[in-house]
Amino acid sequence: MLSATSERSRRPEFRQIFWLWLGMTVLLVLFSLWVPARLMGPPASQTMRDVEETMTVFSVAASPVAALVWSVAAYSLLRWRDRSGGQPAEDGVPLRGNSVVTLSWVTVSSLLCVFLLIWGLAEMTTTNASAEATNPLVVDVTGQQWVWTFTYPDQGNVESDQLYLPLNRPVVFRVTSEDVIHSFWVVQMGIKVDANPGTVTKTSVRPDKLGVFDVRCAELCGLRHADMETSAHVVSPADFNGWITQNGGHV
Amino acid sequence: MTAAVVDHPVEHSSGGGGLMRRLNAATAVLAGGVLALIGWFVSHVTLQDGDHGSNQVVLITMACWALGFMIGIGAFNGPINWLLGRDQEHADELFLAGKDQGVRRYFRFTTDHKVVGIQYLIVTMTLFAVGGTLAMMIRTNLITPKSHFLNAQTYNAVVGLHGLIMIIATIIMVTGPFGNFIMPIMIGARDMAFPRLNALSLWLIVSAIPVLLSAAFLGGIPTGWVGYAPLADQAPPGMEAYAVTIIIFAMSSAVAGANITTTVLTMRARGMSWNRTPIFVYGTVASVGLAIPAFPMFMASQVLLEVDRTQGGNFYVASGGGSPWLYANLFWLMGHPEVYVILIPALAALMELTPVFARKPLFSFNAAIVAIAGIVGLSVMVWAHHMYASGWAPDLNGPFMLTTEMISVPTGLLFLVILGTIWRGRLWTTLPMMATYAMLWNFIIGGVTGIYLSDVPADYALHGSMFVTAHFHYTLMGAGLTGAIGALCYWFPKMTGRMLSRGPALISFWLVQIGFNITFLGMFAVGLAGQPRRVVTYAHLFATGNFVSTIGAYLIGIGMLFLLYGVISSWRHGELAPTNPWGAKSLEWTVPNPVPLENFEVLPVVTADVYGFGEPVSVPEELPATEPATVGAGDSTVLAAPAGTES
Numbered sequence: 001m002l003s004a005t006s007e008r009s010r011r012p013e014f015r016q017i018f019w020l021w022l023g024m025t026v027l028l029v030l031f032s033l034w035v036p037a038r039l040m041g042p043p044a045s046q047t048m049r050d051v052e053e054t055m056t057v058f059s060v061a062a063s064p065v066a067a068l069v070w071s072v073a074a075y076s077l078l079r080w081r082d083r084s085g086g087q088p089a090e091d092g093v094p095l096r097g098n099s100v101v102t103l104s105w106v107t108v109s110s111l112l113c114v115f116l117l118i119w120g121l122a123e124m125t126t127t128n129a130s131a132e133a134t135n136p137l138v139v140d141v142t143g144q145q146w147v148w149t150f151t152y153p154d155q156g157n158v159e160s161d162q163l164y165l166p167l168n169r170p171v172v173f174r175v176t177s178e179d180v181i182h183s184f185w186v187v188q189m190g191i192k193v194d195a196n197p198g199t200v201t202k203t204s205v206r207p208d209k210l211g212v213f214d215v216r217c218a219e220l221c222g223l224r225h226a227d228m229e230t231s232a233h234v235v236s237p238a239d240f241n242g243w244i245t246q247n248g249g250h251v
Numbered sequence: 252m253t254a255a256v257v258d259h260p261v262e263h264s265s266g267g268g269g270l271m272r273r274l275n276a277a278t279a280v281l282a283g284g285v286l287a288l289i290g291w292f293v294s295h296v297t298l299q300d301g302d303h304g305s306n307q308v309v310l311i312t313m314a315c316w317a318l319g320f321m322i323g324i325g326a327f328n329g330p331i332n333w334l335l336g337r338d339q340e341h342a343d344e345l346f347l348a349g350k351d352q353g354v355r356r357y358f359r360f361t362t363d364h365k366v367v368g369i370q371y372l373i374v375t376m377t378l379f380a381v382g383g384t385l386a387m388m389i390r391t392n393l394i395t396p397k398s399h400f401l402n403a404q405t406y407n408a409v410v411g412l413h414g415l416i417m418i419i420a421t422i423i424m425v426t427g428p429f430g431n432f433i434m435p436i437m438i439g440a441r442d443m444a445f446p447r448l449n450a451l452s453l454w455l456i457v458s459a460i461p462v463l464l465s466a467a468f469l470g471g472i473p474t475g476w477v478g479y480a481p482l483a484d485q486a487p488p489g490m491e492a493y494a495v496t497i498i499i500f501a502m503s504s505a506v507a508g509a510n511i512t513t514t515v516l517t518m519r520a521r522g523m524s525w526n527r528t529p530i531f532v533y534g535t536v537a538s539v540g541l542a543i544p545a546f547p548m549f550m551a552s553q554v555l556l557e558v559d560r561t562q563g564g565n566f567y568v569a570s571g572g573g574s575p576w577l578y579a580n581l582f583w584l585m586g587h588p589e590v591y592v593i594l595i596p597a598l599a600a601l602m603e604l605t606p607v608f609a610r611k612p613l614f615s616f617n618a619a620i621v622a623i624a625g626i627v628g629l630s631v632m633v634w635a636h637h638m639y640a641s642g643w644a645p646d647l648n649g650p651f652m653l654t655t656e657m658i659s660v661p662t663g664l665l666f667l668v669i670l671g672t673i674w675r676g677r678l679w680t681t682l683p684m685m686a687t688y689a690m691l692w693n694f695i696i697g698g699v700t701g702i703y704l705s706d707v708p709a710d711y712a713l714h715g716s717m718f719v720t721a722h723f724h725y726t727l728m729g730a731g732l733t734g735a736i737g738a739l740c741y742w743f744p745k746m747t748g749r750m751l752s753r754g755p756a757l758i759s760f761w762l763v764q765i766g767f768n769i770t771f772l773g774m775f776a777v778g779l780a781g782q783p784r785r786v787v788t789y790a791h792l793f794a795t796g797n798f799v800s801t802i803g804a805y806l807i808g809i810g811m812l813f814l815l816y817g818v819i820s821s822w823r824h825g826e827l828a829p830t831n832p833w834g835a836k837s838l839e840w841t842v843p844n845p846v847p848l849e850n851f852e853v854l855p856v857v858t859a860d861v862y863g864f865g866e867p868v869s870v871p872e873e874l875p876a877t878e879p880a881t882v883g884a885g886d887s888t889v890l891a892a893p894a895g896t897e898s
Contacts, residue, residue, distance in 0.1 A: 013675070039779040040712070051712040055703060055779075062699040065663075072670050073691045081678045087834045088610050088677035091865030095674065097615035102667065109663040116656045120706045121649060127708055175642075180482040181575050183640060183715050187781035190712040194641045196576070197481060198569025201642030203711075214790075218640075218715030218783050220410075220475045222482060223403050226786035 017075045024067035032059030041188060044209040044234065048190030050123055057119065061112060133170035136204065139163070141175040143182030143195035146224040148215060158249035163215055163232040166240035170206045183218035186232050192218055207234040267342025274325035276358040276457075282323025283316045283458065290315030307561045309469060309488040313462050313495040320458040325360040329447050348446070350848055360454060362446030365846055367453050368432025369746065372739075374456060375427055376815070378420035381464070383811055385413035390770075390804035393797045397788045406787040408471020408489065415476045415493060416463065419500060421727055422542070422589065423456065424735040425596035430511055430535040433742050436839040436846065437529055439520025439855045444513040448506045455503035459496045466492035475785050477586070478552075480567030480578040484559050491560070494553040501550035508539035520838065522857035529837050529861050530619050534599020537623045538592050541630065545588035552581035576643040583634035591630040593727055595623055597734030598665055598694075601687045604741045605672045607835040608684035612862035614671025618664050625661030629654055639707050640714045648707045655705040662698060666691070681833070682756050686737025689764050693729025697722060700775065718778025721771040729767060736763075736814070743821070744828030748844035752825055755817030759810045766806025773800035837861040 036059055037052040082088035140151040152158045163186075165171055175184045177195035185192040186205065193203040217228035235243065241251045294311040298304055321327065329347075332339065348363045349356030356366050357373075388409050392400040401409060431453075435443055443449045466472050470487025483490050515536050519528060556578070558564035565571025567578045606613045613619065632654045639648050669687060678684065700722040703709045713719060743751040777796035782789050789797065831840035838857070842850055 036779060039776050041780060047708070048712065051709050054706055054709045058702055058706070058709075059699075062702065066695045066699060069666055069670060069691055069695055073673065073688055076673045076676065076678055077680070077688070080673070080676055081680055082610075086679075088679050090610070090677060092609055092611035092676035094612050094863070094865035095614060095671065096612050097618065097671070101671070102615050102618050102664075105667045106660065106664060109660050113656050113660055116659075116702060116706065117653055120652050120656075120708070123706070123708045124649065180485065181479055181641075185715065185783070190708070192640045192711045192714055196569070196642060198574070199642065214781060216781065216783050219479070220407070220473075220482065220785040222473065222485075223407065225407075226403070226783075226788045 013075065013079065016079075017071055020071040020075055021064070021067050024071050025064045028063035028067055029060050032056055032063055042209070043190065044186075044188040044211065044213050045190060045205045045207050047127060047205050048188060050126070051190040054119070054123060058116070061115065065109075065112070133204075133206070136170040136172045137166065139165075139171055139173050141173050141184050141195065142178060143175070143184065143217065143221070143228075144178035145180065145222050146217070146228040148182075148184070148217075148228065148230050152244065152249060155244045155251065156249035158244055158247045160247065162230055164240060164243050165207050165232060165234050166237040167210055167234055168206060168208055169237065170204060172202060172204045175201045175203065180221050181219050182221045182228065185216045185218040186213060187216060188213040189232070194219060207232075210234050210236070267340050267344070268346030269328075269343060271325050271328055271343070271347060271360065274323060274328070274360065275355070276324065279320045279323035279454070279458075283318075283320030283461075286319025286322070287312050287316035303561045303563060306488055306491055309491040310495065310557060310561055313465075313491060316462065317455075317458045317495065317499055321454065324454050324458075326451055326454060328360075345848075348442075348848060360450045362442070362450050363848060364435050364443045364446065364449055365432050365746075367449045368428050368430075370453050370457075371423060371427030371431055372746070374453070374460070375420055375424045376818075378416050378460070379424075379811070380815070382413050382416035382420055383808060385409050385416065387804060387808050389413060390801040392787065393789070394801040395798070396791050396794050401787065403787045404471070404473070407473040407475075407785070408467065410785050411472030411475050411478075411489075411493075412463075412466060413476075415472060415496070417727075418476055418589070418593075419456075419463075419496075421593045421731055421735075422504070424593075424732065425600055425738055426507070426511065426535050426538050427453075428746070429531075429600060429738050429742055430539070430596065432746050433839050434511070434532055434535050435514060435518070436745075436842055436850050437837050438515060438518060438523060438532055439838050439851065439857065440514060440518040441849050441851060441854070443510050444518055445510045448510045452503045452507035452510065455499050455506070459499040459503075462492050462499070463496040464492075466490075477582060478556070478578075479582075480556060480559070480575050481569070481573075483556055483578075484568055491557070494557050494560075497553045498550050501546040504539070504542045504546045508543040511539045512536055512543075520855050520857050526616070527857050527860040529603055530613060530616065531596075531599045531603035533620055533623055534596045534602070537599075537627050538596040541588050541595070541627050542592045544631065545585045545592065548581050549585035549589075552578055552585070555581075576638075576641065579638055579641060579643065580634070583637045584631075586637060587634045588630045590723070590727065591626055593731045594734075595626060597731040597738070598690070599623070600738035600741070601683075601690055601734045602665070602668060602672075603837070604683045604737060604833075605669055605687050606862045606864060607741075607833050608679045608681055608687075609673050609676030610679065610864045611672055611674075611676045612864055612866070614668050614674065616860070616862070619668045622661040622664035622668065625664075626658060629658045629661065633658060636705060636710070639710045652705055652707050656702070659698065659702065666694075681740070682751070682753065682760065683737040683741035685760055686733050686740065689733045689760070690730045690737070693725055693733060693764075693767070697725030697729055700725065713778065715783055716778040717774045717782045717784055720784050721774035721778055724767075724771050724774070729771070733764075736760075739818070741833070742839075743818075744832050745839055745842075745844065745846065747822045747825070748828055749821055749825030750828045750832065752817055752821045755813045755820070759813035759817060762806050762810025762813065766803045766808075766810055769803030770800045770807060771803075773797070773803060835861070836863060 033056060036055040040052050043049040043052055138154055140153055142149045147161055150160050150163050175193050175195045177197045179197060182195040183192055184195050189205045189207060191203045191205045193201045211234055213232040215230045215232050217225055244251055291308060291312040294308045298307045349361035349366050357370055392398050392406055466489035469489040469492060471489045472493050473486050474482045478493055515532055555566040559566050565573045567573045567575055602613060602619060633651060635647055635651045636655045704713055704722060740751055740756060773796045777793040780792060782793045828844055830843055838855055
């Protein structure tokens with residue numbers, strides 16, 4: 001959009017701002033590709049992989065917009081600043097508006113908005129589809145001040161304060177609370193749902209990475225909210241079955 | 252409305268007042284204290300039994316305090332006189348307006364909008380000082396993973412108090428001081444439409460401050476600023492402080508909202524059509540107008556909470572048939588409009604001052620109004636994006652994602668308005684203008700991070716983490732507070748009659764802005780890595796980011812002290828300000844310093860909007876003019892064209 005305008009109007013600031021904008025956009029895109037997903041750490045599920053992809057894509061999409069605002073601002077400070085120290089002797093150009101610019105601006109931002117919406121809805125659809133997988137493992141999650149309890153109803157009600165999950169099997173969590181609102185968060189799997197007293201909420205995931213991950217409470221729940229964390233162990237199906245039987249359950 | 256009203260000799264004006272002469276902040280505290288003691292004693296004796304006894308006693312004591320305080324300040328004298336059919340003399344009105352009372356008028360139920368504006372400024376700065384100190388305590392505690400600077404109970408209390416104090420401070424920080432002091436002059440009015448309601452709204456907030464701070468001695472507000480139930484149901488009596496503060500604050504904002512809206516609708520100067528009304532006026536009306544439907548929700552949520560807490564009402568207690576989601580919905584029905592209550596006037600102030608320092612007209616005035624209207628309209632339809640992960644109505648997540656993302660379009664338009672105004676300007680980089688630039692930087696970051704949070708699946712990962720905390724600080728502080736500081740630097744000469752000295756404010760600007768970005772970029776990092784909000788200790792994984800954040804926070808703290816020093820020292824013995832130090836065109840810069848009680852000796856007639864920078868002076872219709880010339884506007888920069896050219 002900018003380059004087209006620069007050719008039409010032949011004003012030097014368009015070309016200079018264009019290069020400034022391009023440079024900033026490249027830097028911001030590089031930042032977007034490398035930093036946000038990296039900070040979120042290695043994903044332990046497709047859900048989290050999707051979230052990290054969203055973060056990256058949205059960052060990349062926002063880069064030219066942020067670069068446009070910042071490059072015009074930076075350029076104005078470099079070139080249009082009055083250096084007399086007092087009130088500028090002359091006024092600027094009395095531009096009252098430009099309907100072409102305003103309309104293009106609104107169009108582009110609306111298109112970006114539509115893109116965000118479509119992206120988000122598509123993502124939600126895939127997440128919902130994976131939640132309706134057949135033969136999921138059901139885990140009942142109960143939050144209470146300030147511990148998590150995990151119960152496996154289909155495995156003889158095995159109960160544990162650590163979460164054990166078999167690799168690559170879809171899991172449905174049925175989450176509730178004994179007292180106040182908690183929020184069940186498996187950080188590296190990108191899932192979170194509040195544990196509400198008196199109601200059961202659901203979330204689901206398919207862990208696809210072996211390892212020990214973090215379960216935290218994401219809703220302030222009183223004195224020891226910070227300590228309300230435990231581990232999610234993703235183990236092989238055989239190890240999972242072993243753990244179930246070891247704890248008096250049946251497979 | 253004639254010029255005659257200012258011609259009264261001084262001896263007449265000092266004669267009125269009646270009982271109001273004896274009432275001031277001291278009698279208010281006395282009456283509040285006495286009534287609170289009576290309330291405490293009576294309720295303590297009669298209500299000892301039951302599960303909710305201490306909550307009831309605290310609630311009654313606080314309500315008695317507030318009532319006594321308002322009686323003691325004289326808030327009810329006017330209505331009672333009217334009920335008894337007693338006429339107010341003109342001298343009484345002049346006394347009430349604070350005529351010839353020097354500093355004492357700031358401690359009375361004074362109706363002069365300029366006094367109310369200064370009072371709001373002091374209240375705002377006091378709240379920021381307390382809230383900022385609490386922020387320093389939070390960051391100090393988080394400097395290492397397990398610092399033990401604060402124990403968990405104190406930490407939770409401090410977090411809740413910090414949040415609530417800062418929310419109240421940011422809500423009033425622009426519409427309070429500048430909406431009251433500047434806005435009426437800007438539209439060419441002699442005062443607000445309802446001067447008594449103006450004083451009422453201010454003193455209601457003042458009465459609520461001791462209530463709010465008393466929470467610190469009643470077990471704190473251990474729920475965060477959101478006060479989520481049922482955690483709030485089991486909280487100590489500090490929660491009564493929360494509820495009573497919010498109920499009083501909602502009354503205050505309703506009164507202020509009705510007053511400001513009526514003033515703008517009915518009291519604009521002759522000739523100030525809607526397309527000549529400055530954008531700051533639009534911003535102020537949008538803010539208080541949005542507060543009018545929003546805050547009753549908050550008030551209702553707290554009334555229900557108090558029924559829960561004092562009567563076992565179980566509105567929010569699932570085991571008694573209630574629902575925590577009821578609270579969350581009521582809260583966010585207020586909570587999301589509220590962020591725009593904060594942001595819109597701050598951005599409008601920056602839009603008002605940017606043309607002055609770019610020496611250019613505001614770019615696309617109509618787009619700015621459409622954008623503000625669009626934000627106001629959409630902001631009441633986005634509340635449940637705070638509840639994506641709550642489990643409440645998951646089917647609504649999609650629609651709320653739509654409305655939330657749509658709000659980026661009008662918000663983006665505001666960026667265009669400011670960028671277009673800067674475009675090819677003659678930029679005079681004063682402190683207010685620097686605030687505009689800082690906002691452009693911060694609000695982009697705040698806005699883009701908001702887009703991640705609007706996305707439902709991404710929000711499942713980020714909700715309740717430090718990422719959210721960093722995001723809303725970038726919007727409310729990076730854009731909102733920065734805008735308010737810009738407004739303070741811009742209007743300081745008119746409000747105090749003195750120039751704000753550049754040195755301390757400049758040091759403050761850089762310390763605050765650099766510190767701010769360090770603090771909250773660090774917080775984004777730990778949030779992405781998975782640190783929850785409102786935790787007193789955290790995993791070692793987050794140690795570096797938190798350390799960085801704390802160092803940044805100290806820079807903000809030091810920077811704010813510089814600003815405080817600059818404001819106090821400039822206010823006391825700064826260089827005297829000319830009538831129109833910035834060469835601006837809006838009406839507040841045509842009245843002399845200090846602004847006379849009646850603002851305008853002769854009410855101005857407006858013949859153009861205030862943004863005619865760089866436009867030909869030979870066309871008199873393009874410039875605001877007064878008829879005849881405003882007395883006292885001796886500075887040659889007041890108007891670029893001879894006044895009174897309209898015929």
